[in-house]
Amino acid sequence: MENLNSYLIMSAILFAIGTIGVLTRKNVIVIFMCVEMMLNAANLSFVAFSRHLGNMDGQIFVFFIMTVAAAEAAVGLALIIAFYNNKESIDVDDVSIMKW
Amino acid sequence: MSNVLSLTTFLPILGVLLLLFIPKDSKGVLRNVTLAVTVVTFLVSLIILTGFQANAEFQFAENVPWIAAGPFIMRYNIAVDGISLWLVILTTFIMPIAVLSTYTAVEEKVKEYMICLLLLETGMLGAFISLDLFLFYIFWEVMLIPMYFMIGIWGGKNKIYAAVKFFIYTMVGSLLMLVALIFLYFKGMEAGITDFGLLNFFSLKLDMATQIWLFLAFAFAFAIKVPMFPLHTWLPDAHTEAPTAGSVILAAVLLKMGTYGYVRFAIPLFPDAAHKFAPLIATLAVIGIIYAALVAMVQEDVKKLVAYSSVAHLGFVMLGVFAFNVEGITGGMLQMLNHGISTGALFLIVGFIYERRHTRLITDFGGLSKQMPIFATIFMIVTFSSVGLPGTNGFVGEFLILLGAFESQLRWWTIVATSGVILSAVYMLWVFQRVMFGELDNPKNQKLLDLNAREIAIMVPLLVMIFFMGLYPKPFIDKMDPAIKKLVAQVRVAPVNAQTMPVEAVSQKMPAGYQENGMPPGHPGMETPSASQAAPAVNPHDAK
């Protein structure tokens, strides 16, 4: 087993890359994938800590996060399809009616 | 049957659940189910009425732990006494009538409308029976939301403005009350009170400055709801824009929340401050009476006129309540019921003609008596009830209020207020004359139909109550009397206490004679209230 810190740093890097993706990309699906990546980064921390502390709770949480991710994927993709049906586009810049 | 009170309160919610399973297009079913739910609620509430013992105790009490969040302990603590009993009954009584009045008035979004009505009923009932300050606050807010939607969705032309105005006005008051409530709770914690139970706070001895601030916060919230001059301007707008049932409920029950709040919370919690502010509040009440009457006189819209007359009537209630004697408060309580019935009936009447003509301008009418004799008769009876003619309900309350206020230190206020009796006759009769009398010259009015069976069925219970309460108010007074006597005893000691400061200032100059008079230093004259409270106070922890 490797040192805890290295896993955490790895997790941080993946999370940051995911953030950058969410902030910079315009394609909704890619943004969505980046969100998944951020969730996975968090999962990694959970598992690493769980192993370090000798406690299963973290892994159970990961399990739940995966469930949520699955649910999110289902609903989110449905939303994207609905959006595409309306706008013929999946560009987030086209979703700007949520303003003043 | 120990939790009949909860049953009454939450039956409408069950009704909401039932409604959820009914398709929204079957309007008839929706209406009938709602009506059935409200009628059943009324019947259940009659159990409370018949089982109620005419004493000063809180009855049908239910007290279970509810939320315990750190230092905050809220309990589901409900009960009725003579003060809230009749308001509960009034609420359950008015609801079927209000529902019945919407059968043809509301055609869009019937399901949502009915759900709003039922939620509103739960909110109102809950607020009347809560003995836990926090629970009260929650119900208080619960009432607000359905009403907001009722005005905002099913209202008239200017509905959004009216709804938002109503909401913001009420919300400002509520938030002040919330702050005061939490402050009061912390004060209570210092004195060893562990939850929000209202009865615990009665024995809390607050110093004058605290009392004043807390009273002001509470009074402000309630004054908006009453509404008292000059915080009344939301009322005409809300009433004019609200659908008929909304106006009826607003007038009949929601406004009573304000006055009830004074009787149940603001005055007994802060008796000294209440006494200190009595002249001010009486002044506002009297201004309200005269002012609203004068303004009502020149209204062009019938509904607005009725709304202003509400302000005047509730001014009377406030005057009676702040007389701090049995007659005044009994009169105030009776007047609340009377106003609920008479003004509710007036709004229904306005609703009837609005449904037929889609206008409420007085000038559009005239001579309707000829075309609608039944309507004319009912309108007249209700008008005279509103004017306070002896033999109708309006008189008993108004008379007791004026009598009580005249006995108290508010004598001069009373004399001015009594002149409101004249003005009320002026504006009510004038509008009656302009709508019902004269030539039937508007061609649109010549084809008007008289009331149908449903509309008559709506009005008959109200008319019966108008005469019953006017001719035989004894059962009403008897049930509320002990509770009011207790309240008066609780409050009456205060004048001595209110003079604490000057008396103590004087007593320092001549300590010898004064202290020997049996006045314990610090809280002169406070023995009596604690004694009177010791007996009835239901300890919330034991009650379970």
Place this chain on the structure above:
Amino acid sequence: MFDNVWLIPLFPLIGFLINGLFGKKIKNEAVIGGIGTLMIFFSFLVSCGILMQMIGLPPEQRVFEKVVFPWIHCGNFKADMAFLVDPLSCVMIMVVTGVGSLIHLYSIGYMHGEEGFYRFFAYLNLFCMSMLLLVLGSNMLVMFIGWEGVGLCSYLLIGYYFHKKSAGDAAKKAFVMNRVGDFGFLIGLFTLYWWFGSNHNIWTINFTEIKAASHLLPYGGVVTVATLCFFVGATGKSAQIPLFTWLPDAMEGPTPVSALIHAATMVTAGVYMIGRMSFVFIKSPETMMVIAVVGAATAIFAATIGTAQNDIKRVLAYSTVSQLGYMFLAMGVGAFTAGIFHLMTHAFFKACLFLGSGSVIHSMHHALHKIHSHDDAQDMRNMGGLRKAMPITFITFLVSTIAISGIPGFSGFFSKDEILWMSFSNAYHGNLNIVLWGIGAAAALLTAFYMFRLVFMTFFGECRIKPEAKSYLHESPLVITIPLMVLGVLAAVGGYLGMPKIFGMLPNYFEHWLEPVFELATEYGSKYAQHGAHPSHTLEWGLMGLSVVIALVGIATAFTMYVKNTELPGKFVATFPALHRAVYNKWYVDELYDFLFVNPCKALGQFLWKGFDIVIVDGVVNGVANVVMGISGIFRYMQSGYIYNYAFSMALGVVVMLGYYIFK
């Protein structure tokens, strides 16, 4: 019998309910009218029974109180639905039910064919019930139910022809003016209740209890305040200055209503109330003086207006106001018995006069209707010479006119002369007495004048109605003339019940009858009365003769002006145009009130609504809202709607917060 006193108001109530609820379905006028009339007649029978029983009792036992059910009990306050039977209320119930029955009977004929026939009888019964509650109430609150109840019925009946705007206006005016009076009544009630309660711990509004405790009341002071307030109530109900203007307008109602409500019963409620509480009123010399002065002033003031009116009913209305002034004058000079006596005789002759005028109007209306003329059936200028067409009406009318004018032998003479004599000889008002008497006498002159003017214009001279209508003029049916005849007889002989002692022919039954009611008041009054030399019989005879002469002068003037020399009135008007205009327009009192009260109220209301409510209160509220909206209008540009902007700010926030905790 006393125990059944509650039946008296109950019968009319039943009649009201039957006619009110089912009258529309019944349709048959005879049934409706029959129910209405019979119900009040039953009350009359019960009243007779009570009267008989009371006559059989010794005077000091003639008080009986019957609690029907408890009404308002609250704290110290206690008011039961209870009835008080004593000689005074006995007189009143006899008058109300007796005259009431006759007028009901009359109405069957008079209202024949009217659209709301059932409505009329329902209201009439309701009125009788309220009036009976008023006179029978054993406490002020029951009295007040009746007090307002009669106001209500008056409202309903004046507004009976609701399609006429003037009727609606008049009804409203009557109710509102009555309300002004009620305001006074209530304040008076409160004052008395509060004073007794806080000073002597006697919390009561019961007449008997107040009477028992009345020795505690001081002279003047709080009693003056209370009684003045009560008197305001009385002025409203009994149409005295300053609240008299509603009564002439009330003539918009059907004529039987005018007879019953606005002549015989309701308007006398104020007098009755003062009589009922004489033991309180007498304790305030100031109030007594005010009452006397107001009464006298009203008597003369209304009489002057009466001389210039052309509407037959309006003349009678002003005459009523004037006669009520007499009654108040009597009350004010402590001659309670005389006041009540005049109340009774006035009920007879004025009811007869109104019904007679109704008969005339009925006939005129019928005739004008036949020729499709729109001439006013009530305008005396259209009448004349009717005595041949309507002999019974004429005779009864004439008898009543003689009675009201104060010709010896008829009822009005005894009561009016008693009042005049008492106002001259009473011991309360000192030098004011002569003035009071003078005004009373002057009013008597005017009364005789305008009443005979009315008779002459209506029944004598040329017939001024369009010739083609003449043949349609005829005597009214029996159902109308029978009440006229009964009342005519009563107007003639009713006075013998209370013949002044000075005549020595008959004992003054009336005075003896009411003695137990008023003796306490007399006793209190004697405490401050200035007893001068006892006025001699010669003086009394002299004044009596003088008043007869005055009446005759009035009659003679009227005869000259309206029979012999009919150009005289025109000349008179031409000579004093301003005076005539003022009198004709009722001294512009209505306009004055409009200017002083009505218009300012409306203007104030408008100002408060448009100025205060909308501009100031709502302005502040909306202003706050607008400020919030303005500020948020700037901040809203932060909401670009682009998701990455929101995500960016969120991420930035997280980073900054984290950074703060790390680097702090």
Place this chain on the structure above:
Amino acid sequence: METLFFLIISFVAIVSAILVITCKNPINSALALIMTFFCLATYYVMLDAPFMAAVQVMVYAGAIMVLMVFTIMLLNIRVDSSKKHSHKLVFGSIIGFFTVLNSIIVIVKGRAALPTGPYSGEMIQKFGHTELIGREMFTNFLLPFEVTSILLLVAIVGAVILAKKKI
């Protein structure tokens, strides 16, 4: 040996993660993301959590990514049409940089708590990871586990409604 393996895996993970956010074609991004997920599964194996690794592969790499790829295909979006990418990239990179910086400082400066739980490496070897996690899941976390099913149900209903209707 293990360190080297860790570094290789890390390298692959970071490169594929960067590919996710840089590829123009969403399909490519998706494939890169699958790669990242595999790397994470490898980490889990290294952390003595084989069950988690299996789930990771099945749920993420299998189910979710297939769903995504389907969506991409369904919508037939080829190339990200973004033009003004640069300034956003700068801001995004700054945020990303500071995120990493913050995290690393926390990780380096902070000290993890000492092991408290009973699940040591030996224990996992002895009983098997799947059994341990199952025991935990169906005893202490039974209620949340069941609630999860409702969440999924709601998600299914939501997805069906959203995808079906023309909103």
